[in-house]
Amino acid sequence: MKTLEGLRKIREKAQQDMKLRSSNTRIKVVIGMGTSGIATGAREVMKAIMDEVANRSLSDVIVTQTGEKGLSSMEPVVDVIEDGKPTITYGNMTAEKARKVVAEHVVNGKIVSDYVVTSE
């Protein structure tokens, strides 16, 4: 069974980790989780992104959710938000595409232009 003791160890490690950085959030990944997003696989996209972020130990990335934004025909959608850069919205996402976005955009800073629907 998972215990709170395990969490204490994670906290100690995380605190060491955070000390070494100037900013704690470098990039934010936002998954649209409205009804049509959910019906078209947004949960699997969320899961894939969480997996990638955990497996690659990307401790300066925030993964979060939002409701519908009127892009229903392109759901599931994912925004990648970085300070001082235009927000990139990816559409028609799948778990596989989402993994690629994490690997190329979030990790290496290279926008995956094939999946981009808007950029502002």
Place this chain on the structure above:
Amino acid sequence: MQDISLHLLDIIENSVRAKASLINIEVIREVMRNKLEFVIEDNGTGMDEETLRSAQDPFYTSKVEREKKVGLGIPLFKQNAEMCNGHFVLESELGKGTKLVAIFQFDHVDRMPMGNLQDTFVGSIIGHADVDFEIVLKNIKLDSSVEDFTFSTRAIKAELGDIPLTYPDVMTYIDQAIEEGIKKIKMEEF
């Protein structure tokens, strides 16, 4: 929606949109009464009587800002429960919050499968780190003995301090804790 866990996710998103800071979720399997029950209760903005009525109407949505004015989340969940000889109640009070109860006949031939509860819970918890979740899974057996599992984000956040829930090891921890709980209650087989 292909399964109940996706309906749950949709309902949780409603609660978040209603600015809930706490969402209580209960999933109860009761063998003796042949039922599978879901209770989702939030402390969000709540609805007045008219909104409450129209929320269960397939041609209504609260999302005024968007073009498509049709919200299907609640009506579909209601329909799926009632189709399975079940029961659906939505209660709400302005300023207090909303409570949704959906009951399915467990062995009804048309009952949707449970689906992936783990991904629904973990995604919601991580994706809404500023909302607290209290999750209770309960299996009430034939002899009235109860197997249960409780998960609370408050305890976890207290332990973590300023470390975010999206910290990689924390996500893995939460994912594993929820997985263990679901397996303990054997809900992955529902």
